[in-house]
Amino acid sequence: MMKLRLMPLLTLLFLLPMVATADTIEKISELIKQGNAHEIAKFFATSVDISILDETNVYSKAQSEMILDKFFKENKPHTVKLLHRINSNPNYNFGVLILTTDKGKFRVSYTLKEVNKVMAIIELRIETEKPN
Structure with a gap:
């Protein structure tokens, strides 16, 4: 009987890391939509490999x-449309989105790694973004 009561708690503990990373991918997506570089920077590692246009x-x-x-x-x-996310690995996550701006559409991708x-x-x- 005790084991059955703990089952929902155990299930929640297994799902929590996936929810947390999904939230990070979506939170960054929302900050990109807002154009909030300052808040996005809070998610940056000590050094970041950045490629903007060329x-x-x-x-x-x-x-x-x-x-x-500046970008x-x-x-x-x-607007932002989340196209793709990979969050099956607890140490690495990846998000791809289409960002629509006043100057056109851009494909934005970002890689997250667990640091501390x-x-x-x-x-x-x-x-x-290349037209289809």
């Missing part, structure tokens, strides 16, 4: 925030 480099957390903020100032976000028990963005790519 410029690629590894930047510090502070530099990454400035570069992303958002030049391309005001309107927190999921952090280690890679961010923004490229022009």
Whole structure:
């Protein structure tokens, strides 16, 4: 009888990590929609591999925030559509979305890695969305 009472709790404990990472992917997606580089930067790892359009480099957390903020100032976000997510690995997650801005559509992808028990963005790519 005691074992049956604990079953829902055990199920919840197994699902909690998946919910937390899904929330991180969606939270970042929502912050991108808002164009909020400052809040997104809170998810950045110490260094981030950033590729925006044709410029690629590894930047510090502070530099990454400035570069992303500049992108958002030049391309005001309107909508975001989450296309793809991979969160089956507890150490790595991946999200892909389409960002519609006042200047056009962009494909945004980001990779999260567990750093000190927190999921952090280690890679961010923004490229022009190619029409089908």
